[in-house]
Amino acid sequence: MASLSLVTLPSLFAPNPFRFQSQNPRFSPLSFSHRGLSPRLSNGARRRPRAAYVSAPASDPDSGGAAAGDGAPAAAWLSAANAAAISWAVVWPLILSHKMRIAASLVSLVACTTCTLAMPLFSGNFFEILIGRGSESLWKLLSKVAALYILEPIFTIIFVINMTTIWEKVMTTLRGQIFRRILVQKVEFFDRHKVGELTGLLTSDLGALKDVVNENISRDRGLRALSEVIGTICILFTLSSQLAPVLGLLMVSISLLVAVFKRSTIPIFKSHGMVQARIADCATETFSAIRTVRSFGGERRQISMFNNLVLAYQNSGIKLGSLKSANESLTRVVIYISLLTLYILGGSKVKAGELSVGTMASFIGYTFTLTFAVQGGVNTLGDLRGMFAAAERINSIFSEMEIDESLAYGLEKELQQKNLDLGLLYRESYSEQNQAVNIHYMSSLKSGSDCYSLARSGDICLEDVHFSYPLRSDVEVLNGLNLTIKSGKITALVGPSGAGKSTVVQLLARFYEPTRGRITVAGEDVRTFDKREWARVVSLVNQDPVLFSVSVGENIAYGLPDDDVSKDDIVKAAKAANAHEFIISLPQGYDTLVGERGSLLSGGQRQRVAIARALLKNAPILILDEATSALDATSERLVQEALDHLMNGRTSLVIAHRLSTVQNAHQIALCSGGKIMELGTHSELLAKGGQYASLVATQRLAFE
Ligand SMILES: Nc1ncnc2c1ncn2[C@@H]1O[C@H](COP(=O)(O)OP(=O)(O)OP(=O)(O)O)[C@@H](O)[C@H]1O
Ligand SMILES: [Mg+2]
Known part of the structure; x- marks a missing residue:
């Protein structure tokens, strides 16, 4: 399919300068390319997610389209990671899946334009009758005019409803697709783009696409303007070729x-x-x-x-x-x-x-019709240019996206296995080749049970790990870090601020991949597990835990398969994390909303909720990055007890500045300058009299 670019439009047709809302300050030439895949809609019934303690946003049961996972093989959107998000190849099939509505729109468009264009002709006849030259009776003519006045609004309603419905459904599908594609990007993508930019893409840029139809289905705009211009010119030539x-x-x-x-x-x-x-x-x-x-x-x-x-x-x-x-x-x-x-x-x-007086009167009527229709057409072309600019912005962000394949394939596999409907309202088409590639990729990943059993029994080894953050690729944060985190034992990672401790955590959580070296579990490279499975075996509580703006209970249950969570389990986890007391003192107990990012709770309360969340997840690998830093001495002792209980038998990595909290760890690793400089038990490292010993001494001094 040929690419449509703005240069194909006369450069005169700028965005309508007289409509404030549709103006967007950023303009760029459009490349509405044909790349991308053709999503396919079917009208298969969608299953609602099962009722659970964790509420999912309700999806519209009446929206058309099929479930994302209703038996669909691996979706092609994964292998088309950098394809244009908005292109004719994507949009056309979505529009064409509403054939009945398209037919209804076209028929009603022709009908209402015919009514509109017939009016000046009847006006001409009216004047002919008034001056005594008309051949039909006045009442007969007036009854025809009355019929036109009734029919035109009816056809207009049918046209507007059908056009709006088609476009709303297309936009719903596009929004779902784009959100899904953003969600499976690598973490560095989110380092690169501001949240506002991404939300703007989903709201105002897609909004510009949506408005182009909503604002151009009225009379004298869009398709109606076009049909009126064509119709009027034809009639004018019929009436007087001179x-x-x-x-x-x-x-x-x-x-x-x-x-x-x-x-x-x-x-x-x-x-x-x-x-x-x-x-x-x-x-x-x-x-x-x-x-x-x-x-x-x-x-x-x-x-x-x-x-x-x-x-x-x-x-x-x-x-x-x-x-x-x-x-x-x-x-x-x-x-x-x-x-x-x-x-x-x-x-x-x-x-x-x-020329007759009636024809002259008709001409006057058509002059108005033609003027408004041409002007409306010019405005529509301006809106189209605004729409293409928005599409270009969306596509330019997608062109630099880098999909996190192991996450995306894992997600796809999960959707297939559970036959889950996430309310995405579409299923994208796939070619046989894509399907083969995807199946190959997915089958090369280790199964979920492998991942779990290896994580339960094997050591985690960081082997000569080098790492630079993608946005600061010139600075090597980790340079040849080696560390074995023993299975079922507690390893503490200590060191000065900025040494790279949290970076190790981010690599273990697989938010980023090492630039060199590898991380293994029981000898298997962690890259052979899909990220969704890996996320299930790693529990992470960090310095500044983020809660979602739902209830406390839902936050604790977050991330667990919804049918596995009972309120009793949630309460048990909260009790173990020493959070139960404060939760039941909240106005609605476990149903109290915690505000944006948990802002209605104190720092210590947020940490205890996060610990309860990690406890409930019950993963074999536990990572605590300053997990108790916001607790007072009493709470810390209580939570520490809970954590000690939790860490028992699990592979744990604990990061703490307060060295007193980690001195009982099975091994302590001192990280400095992106490497492990010292490794041993508390007493071994003290006896060594190195960096660890001096850190301990400094803290003791400060404490005294
Ligand atoms: N997303 C990021 N992008 C670029 N650089 C980063 C990013 N996050 C951290 N850094 C840099 O990486 C280095 C190591 O940071 P890291 O958070 O691992 O230190 P840390 O040992 O956990 O320190 P602290 O004890 O203060 O938490 C720092 O110099 C920091 O500026
Ligand atoms: Mg840190």
Whole structure:
């Protein structure tokens, strides 16, 4: 399929400068490429997720499309990781899956355009009857007009409902696909892109795509404008082959002039849009950092910053107002010039008896129809350009995406095995070749039970691990780190701040892969396990645990298969993590909502909920990165007891600054400069009198 690019559109057709909302400050040429895969919709019934303590967002039972996992073989979207997210190849099949609605839309479009275009003809007949030249009775004509007045709105409703429904369904599918693709990107993708950028992609950029249909299904816009222009020109030529070309040419040239004028106003609209975005940024930053603003008395600074932006917005708004009025006046000028030309040419023809009064009246009506339709068409082309720019932005983000294959294939396998419907409302098509590749990849991964049994019984070895964060590839955080984390034993990792301890945790959790060297469990490279399985065997509690804005109970149960979690289990885990007491003192107990990122709980409470979450997961490998750092001495002792109990028999890696909490570990590794510098038990390392011993001495001194 040929690529459609903006250069195929006349460069005159800029985004409609007279509609504020649809303006987007960023414009770039479009490459609406044909790459990508063709998602396929079927009308198979979807299963709702099973009822569980953990609530999933409800999906719309009436939405069309099939389940993502209803027996679908490995999806092609995985192997098309960098394919364009929005392309004709993706969108067409989605549209074409609504054949009945497309047919209904086309029929109703023809019908309502016919009604609209018949009206000036009837007006002409009406005038003929009034001056006594008409052949039919006045009442017969009026009843036909009344029928048109009834039918036109009915056909319009059918057209609008069908078009809206088709596009809404297409957009729902696209949103689901794009969200799913973002979710399986490597962690570094999320380091690279701001959250706002990604949410903007799903909301405003996809919103621009959605609006292009919603805003162009009214009369004088989009397809209706196009059909009216074609229909009107045909009728005008039928009515008078002499007048029609003059009128048509005049109107088109004046409309093009208007389009040129609109294009010249684009920079003002762009800067208006940019100021609007900066106002939103300023407000978001101020409110999200309200405590910092308060503590530094920054209100005056924020107010003046906001005021400056609002003033700039006001000035560009006033400029735009003037431009809008100029545009309106220009539209009228187009009509007036056309009418005047018609009066001069048509009037002389009527006087000479070459044209009837009725035809002249019809011509006047068609002049209005044609003017509005041409102008609407110009505006629609502007909106299309805005839509292509949004598609380009989405595609450009996807072009630099790097899919986390082992996560994506693992997720796909899980969806297939459980025949799960995540409400994604679509199933993407796949070629035989893709299917073979995917099956090969998935079969080369170790099975879930292998992963579990190896993680339970084998040592974890970091062998000559080198690592640089992708965004700072020139800085080697780990350079040749070797460490064996013994199975069923507690290994403590200590060392100065910035030494790379949490980086080791991120590699063990497989958020990143080592740039050199490897991590093995029972001798097997961890890369042979899919990441979903690996996530199940590793429990991680870190320095600043993040909770979701659901209830405490749901947070504790997060990540577990929903049918495995009972409220009793949740309470048991909370008790073990010493969280039960504070949870039942909350207003709604386990059903209390914890706020955004758990902000309605204290740091220590958040940590205890996170520990309960890890306890309930019951994974054979446990990683605690400063897991008790936000607890007071009493809670820490209680939680430490729970953790000691939890660590018993599990392969545990504990990171702590307070060395007193790790001195009973089976082995202590001192990490410094991206390497393990010392390894042994507490007493061995003390006896060695190295870096560990001096750290212990410093802490003792500080304590005393
Ligand atoms: N996502 C990231 N991207 C780039 N650099 C990072 C990233 N995270 C950490 N770093 C850098 O890696 C180095 C090691 O950080 P790490 O978090 O592993 O230290 P740490 O030993 O856990 O320190 P602390 O005891 O203070 O928690 C630091 O210099 C840090 O700036
Ligand atoms: Mg750290």
